[in-house]
Amino acid sequence: MDASTLPEVPGHCRLPNSLTDDDQKCQNCREPGARMVCGNCKVADIGSLSTRYCSRDCQKAHWQEHKKICNARRRFTRAIRVLNTIWEAFAELTYVNRVMVTGKTDRVIHTTLLGQNEALDHGGWTGESIFPGFSPDVLGGNEDEHVKQAILQDIGGNNGNDIVTTGLSLIKSLLTPVCSDMTEIRFKAKGCALVVEVGSSPILDAHVILHAQTQSGEEFCIDFTGARFGWEEKMYPWRTFAQHRAESLDSRLALGGTNLHKALIMETHPADQSYRAAYDLRWEVAEDVVKSITAFFSEKKINAWLFMSQANSTFPSQSDELVSRATMAIHDSIRQLTVERGIGRWYVEVQPTRFALRVLRDEELARKMKKVWLSQKQVDKVRLRFAHLPKRRMEKACLDKLSDMVLKRWAKYMYCQHS
Incomplete structure (x- = not known):
């Protein structure tokens, strides 16, 4: 999202009580000022949701009417919490963009893309993994958690639609089993609390949320990536979100x-090689996470619906175990791709007039590149050698020297292969 299209940012990170659907009336007798809340379906972390009563007698009298709604809400909100925790771990561990935060003014986060030489130094010459994990260095000294989450869910993904593309299988495995209906809605945001200023493709610059109906018929919005606008909530009653x-x-x-639309766009308008490779590899990692979740349910002889229906005494520990298993699957999948198979690593492709930063997809080429990549010590030594020059001359000198070193190592490798 560039400066010319930035929305206004007068909004709230979290909607105040005055803007939620909580009218603070007893759900049985409709008396105002009810203070008791049903603890079974109360939500105060990922959103704001409560069913109020003025007394235990009213709560007891209303239970048969509330029971179906209560249990459906509990399954629904548990699924959102579990999926959101896994998604946040996925976003951090598979963060790939070469972007730095340069500052924040008036709730606008200013960023810059690394230049070619900086990008090459960040892995192109040395064959680093494209999944180094999110580094606090990206934030440029801005330690605000809202800034971090905005970067992860905006630049780190696909500008608000990553959860319904890369994360689609996760949604289907954890969330759809506790809903009666779910659709995707593209919308224009208002009341943003933060926005990220960065160049991006208009095709991908769309925010997508989920419109979900619980199994009791209530309608909600699920917004896993609203942090890109500084929003804290992950779910809202539908009317609250729409208003x-x-x-x-x-x-x-x-x-x-x-996801289908994006696949069609990428086929008819081929994306940059490194972007497409990163997208495909992140999809692979997400699929491995889904396999780990499926295996977990199989071991427990349970399905997602029954898992989210567990008693309050057992669910927290079981939820922690599932999240831990899924997070480990992310680590294992990245290691298998980048270490065991050698793909998912940066390399420099030599072209007639320039050098292009690419992502390895071919395992045979990966085996060859191991003989060509430089060490970080070698790269640092070259940078130090030319550090006294003006910036542009220094960058050109470093590029010439490092590319010459890579070409010589490649020529040596090819000679050894044919001698």
């Missing part, structure tokens, strides 16, 4: 529709 977070609802698609 206070959405300027307009632009289009509605069946679950998976955004």
